[in-house]
Amino acid sequence: MAKMTIQDKLALLSDAAKYDASCASSGTSKRGSRDGTGLGSTTGSGICHAYAPDGRCISLLKILMTNYCVYDCAYCVNRASSNVLRARFTVDEVVWLTTEFYRRNYIEGLFLSSGIIKSSDYTMEEMVRIAEKLRAGGFRGYVHLKTIPEASPELIERAGLVADRLSINVELPTDASVRSLAPEKDPVGIRKAMGKVRLTKEDYAERSFTGRRRAKFAPAGQSTQMIVGADAADDATILGNASRLYGAYGLKRVYYSAFSPIPDSSAVLPLIDPPLMREHRLYQADWLLRFYDFELGEIVTRDAGGMLDLDVDPKLAWALANRDRFPVDVNRAEKAMLLRVPGFGTKIVDRILKARRQGALGLEDIRRMGGRVKAARAFVTAKGHHPSGALDAADLRARFVKPKQMELF
């Protein structure tokens, strides 16, 4: 077989990285430019978009160092038994590509993951060398390194000193699923590695005994990814696990990645992918738990089947099930209750709290502030507005459910 060029490797190893959700913006279908034509596509060259800790949307070169892997995780296209074309970048090739893309203003950072070659330490060392070489060459862009949990603590520490963010994939919602679908992985070891990252970060945040600030360790924190739909775990289990991870390891984000059937997939996996809406609802529920003070049991319970409602978002589902808590008076209610109104995000609530000091607010005022009045109308009272019988209407839920397109086949 002819020797691969760096462009060939880039095409292969950026495509192989697309299953990693830990940095991608999602929710839209991408238009490819494999034929070399078309404007605006970033899929061909491995550029993805992510949100930096300060909220900026940044472009990252998202690649695998290699798609060779000695592990055989059933859900992964790069597993040892998979019949895919393989490639491997050298350390210098990744450094060169990142630097050149950065100089041309194509990217603002690097997201680097990898299959495991030889051993966890060998692979992690190569990845760390890439990031160290970039920093030594003056690279100030964002670096997100996917950390291999079995790698030595010294390597993880070196990684955190050059990367902005570290992530360790928890892989699946339950330990039993990890043991069955990724037999070489140890769920306890994965959590230990997350704990080590948290403790090391806290350690570096303290001043040294001379009072000097120490080097920054993974300043953008750590994140993880959970695959949804490859096993039978319900949404209550998934969100329960995510809540524990946020609490115990101080994670910045848990990314939910809907399982997509892969070529040559293992017989133990489902043949069809879960609805993408499930992934979306999990993100919405995750947001409610972190920023809206909802308890897990308010959003999803095992008694109710353990699954989120796919037809309406979780906050609306809660409001519909708790109509006795409404209507909420936008001019008098406390912040905690305003946050529970469908159509009101955290920013809108802050704006309402500030603006109502100047005088009573009507629905038009809230619309101008950016509130989704259509969603909120039945659940609030405001100047000149009362929902009257809307809350008791038998078809209230149906008003929010979009009609489904009938399947032709």
Ligand code: SF4
């Ligand atoms: S270790 Fe990572 S790259 Fe290797 S098979 Fe498992 S998920 Fe895939």
